[in-house]
Amino acid sequence: MKVVTGVVGNDVHVVANRLIDISLRERGFEVFNLGVNTYLEEFLDAVVETDADVLLISSLNGEAEGWCRDLAILKSRYDFGDVVFAIGGNLGVGEMNPETLVPKYRGYGFDLVFHQIDLNVGLDRLEEHLKERGK
Amino acid sequence: MSLLQREREIIVHNEFTDRFDFDEVREFVAGASKNLFISHRFKTTDKMQVQPRGGFPTYDKVFKLYEEFKSAGVDILPLTIDSNTRLNDYATAKKMLALSEENDVDMLNGYPLINHGYRTTRKMITHFDTPVSLRHGTPDARLLVEIALASGIFEIEGGPITYLLPYSKNFPLDKAFLYWKYVERVCALYSELNEPINRESFGPLSATMQPPVIVLVIQLIEMLLSLEEGVKSFSVSFSQTGSMLQDIVSANVLKRLARKYADRFGHKDADIHLVYHQWMGAFPYDKSFSDALITTSTVIAAMVGADKIITKTRNEAFGIPTKEANALAVASVQYTLGMLQGLPDVGDEAEEENLANMVDEIMEAVFNDPADTLWRKVYNAIKKGHIEIPFSPHIINANEVITVRDPDGNIRLYDRGKLPISDRSFAFEKSKIRLREGERVVDKIIRDIGIML
Numbered sequence: 111m112k113v114v115t116g117v118v119g120n121d122v123h124v125v126a127n128r129l130i131d132i133s134l135r136e137r138g139f140e141v142f143n144l145g146v147n148t149y150l151e152e153f154l155d156a157v158v159e160t161d162a163d164v165l166l167i168s169s170l171n172g173e174a175e176g177w178c179r180d181l182a183i184l185k186s187r188y189d190f191g192d193v194v195f196a197i198g199g200n201l202g203v204g205e206m207n208p209e210t211l212v213p214k215y216r217g218y219g220f221d222l223v224f225h226q227i228d229l230n231v232g233l234d235r236l237e238e239h240l241k242e243r244g245k
Numbered sequence: 246m247s248l249l250q251r252e253r254e255i256i257v258h259n260e261f262t263d264r265f266d267f268d269e270v271r272e273f274v275a276g277a278s279k280n281l282f283i284s285h286r287f288k289t290t291d292k293m294q295v296q297p298r299g300g301f302p303t304y305d306k307v308f309k310l311y312e313e314f315k316s317a318g319v320d321i322l323p324l325t326i327d328s329n330t331r332l333n334d335y336a337t338a339k340k341m342l343a344l345s346e347e348n349d350v351d352m353l354n355g356y357p358l359i360n361h362g363y364r365t366t367r368k369m370i371t372h373f374d375t376p377v378s379l380r381h382g383t384p385d386a387r388l389l390v391e392i393a394l395a396s397g398i399f400e401i402e403g404g405p406i407t408y409l410l411p412y413s414k415n416f417p418l419d420k421a422f423l424y425w426k427y428v429e430r431v432c433a434l435y436s437e438l439n440e441p442i443n444r445e446s447f448g449p450l451s452a453t454m455q456p457p458v459i460v461l462v463i464q465l466i467e468m469l470l471s472l473e474e475g476v477k478s479f480s481v482s483f484s485q486t487g488s489m490l491q492d493i494v495s496a497n498v499l500k501r502l503a504r505k506y507a508d509r510f511g512h513k514d515a516d517i518h519l520v521y522h523q524w525m526g527a528f529p530y531d532k533s534f535s536d537a538l539i540t541t542s543t544v545i546a547a548m549v550g551a552d553k554i555i556t557k558t559r560n561e562a563f564g565i566p567t568k569e570a571n572a573l574a575v576a577s578v579q580y581t582l583g584m585l586q587g588l589p590d591v592g593d594e595a596e597e598e599n600l601a602n603m604v605d606e607i608m609e610a611v612f613n614d615p616a617d618t619l620w621r622k623v624y625n626a627i628k629k630g631h632i633e634i635p636f637s638p639h640i641i642n643a644n645e646v647i648t649v650r651d652p653d654g655n656i657r658l659y660d661r662g663k664l665p666i667s668d669r670s671f672a673f674e675k676s677k678i679r680l681r682e683g684e685r686v687v688d689k690i691i692r693d694i695g696i697m698l
């Protein structure tokens with residue numbers, strides 16, 4: 111199964127990105143890691159180019175929201191079929207209430223939203239979600 | 246006029262530099278006080294030199310920081326440059342400097358040297374009459390280094406690899422090599438006029454689970470790239486690994502191989518120094534634990550025989566330290582060093598042999614690349630993944646090497662990626678690793694990164 115991943119926006123926090131990359135490989139995914147400082151458009155281009163099953167965006171500096179608002183618009187321009195859109199990390203600046211944050215990101219077009227959730231827990235949930243979808 | 250001089254004229258002629266006077270600068274360097282040269286300090290003392298980190302936007306704040314450091318017994322002063330200047334964005338630095346001066350709030354995380362200019366900055370440097378070390382992180386440091394040298398800053402940190410792979414996603418590596426070649430040449434030119442300008446490489450790299458073999462290879466390569474342009478005084482460096490044994494082994498091998506490779510390439514007259522960085526990874530939030538960490542790393546620096554130590558502060562986990570916290574660390578490190586005279590020589594033959602073998606294996610692979618110059622060979626080596634650093638944001642980095650700690654805390658190669666090291670050397674590394682039954686490597690790495698928390 112193919113996953114496109116990377117850190118969105120002007121965010122150079124590379125350590126977690128590399129750990130996500132290693133974890134996904136350990137779980138048997140084929141990983142296309144775009145690395146840090148990646149724009150939303152680049153992610154979607156990569157999903158199309160690689161025919162990926164999952165897009166897993168991460169963010170640490172809390173600025174992801176501003177970079178992800180346009181996801182629905184970008185998604186509407188191409189038939190992404192059943193690609194799973196997931197985002198995780200620190201999804202807000204300062205202390206945020208996950209109960210308002212998660213629906214907000216779902217509204218932008220993400221199927222899975224992991225705000226300050228342990229890496230393995232998040233990836234377990236991703237795998238469950240893929241199984242439910244019959245992937 | 247030489248090609249280099251023509252390039253220099255172009256570099257210093259810009260809207261942010263007020264008439265750069267090459268003749269005046271040459272005269273200043275030729276007649277400068279010996280006390281400004283760390284290369285001279287290294288020649289005349291055996292005492293480990295203590296240097297903190299630090300830099301503020303305004304002249305006054307840096308001046309006060311230096312006063313604080315001097316009263317704490319500092320040996321070498323730092324000048325840390327702000328991040329806009331590091332990215333050659335002098336216009337933003339100028340704006341933020343003006344805001345910092347007007348509002349007494351620090352709008353920059355360092356000193357915008359280009360905007361202050363060399364005439365102003367030189368007044369401060371000569372006033373303190375103490376060696377100053379330029380700390381930055383700039384792939385294109387040509388203008389910055391011209392202004393620094395003209396200011397009386399006679400130690401320049403960095404290099405084309407160590408200031409690129411850990412700091413940048415897509416600045417072109419070949420350009421970084423050529424821009425640093427310029428820096429080396431200018432340092433070499435000024436070195437002929439008075440005491441040598443010291444160049445220092447940045448061994449901590451991305452400061453996350455860096456295996457000594459990679460640190461050492463990059464140190465040796467940046468040293469050779471510098472010496473081949475005529476630099477006569479060079480410091481290799483590395484940061485605390487988290488294992489006392491591994492620090493000692495790294496230092497012993499690095500000292501020996503630096504001399505070996507410098508001599509092999511005809512640089513017998515070059516002075517090589519060793520710099521030790523206190524822990525560069527994530528610091529504990531408990532300040533008394535930070536104090537313990539700083540003291541322990543001072544002991545290790547003494548055991549490895551470092552010529553200079555670069556200090557951290559008890560505020561590390563909380564952001565840029567105040568000048569008081571920073572000076573406190575200097576005083577405390579000096580106090581600890583006072584207790585550490587006449588230490589025994591320690592080492593570990595098997596570990597040192599294996600590390601030296603791995604370094605030699607990679608160095609030979611680099612030298613065997615068919616390219617015509619050393620920098621091109623190194624460039625190819627990085628493209629091929631023969632050299633890579635774990636946890637680099639740069640797109641050219643191979644990202645295949647995986648490291649974990651062994652039960653004694655030593656950082657080991659778990660996956661060697663494309664590093665051209667022999668099966669025998671790699672087997673030695675692998676033999677030290679113990680993973681718990683069913684343990685995920687990534688969980689081990691996460692724990693290993695955070696050992697000091």
